Amino acid sequence: MSSTSQKHRDFVAEPMGEKPVGTLAGIGDVLGRKLEEKGFDKGRVTGLSPVSPGQAYVVLGQFLVLRKDEELFREWLKETCGANAKQSRDCSGCLREWCDAFL
Secondary structure: OOOOOHHHHHHHOOOOOOOEHHHOOOOOHHHHHHHHHOOOOOOOOOOOOOOOOOEHHHHHHHHHHOOOOHHHHHHHHHHHHOOOHHHHHHHHHHHHHHHHHHO
């Protein structure tokens, strides 16, 4: 049985709220920025406000759109931001466990 990282355990320990995308297991600064560049951020409140940092709930939305299919999600993550196998596996596992706990 594989162990989870502290980052994973911290993420799944509480509701989503406004967690930054970088709090997802497997997603660091570089992949977080790539996701933001691809539009996976919270968006703008007004045309004058800066884009907010990427939000984990937007990535969760994509996971749900893909019907929590971890294989499809991992492939999407690789294509979208260049995540490697471990990063995509860590992120999908983190989201699956969060969904199991909170949905």
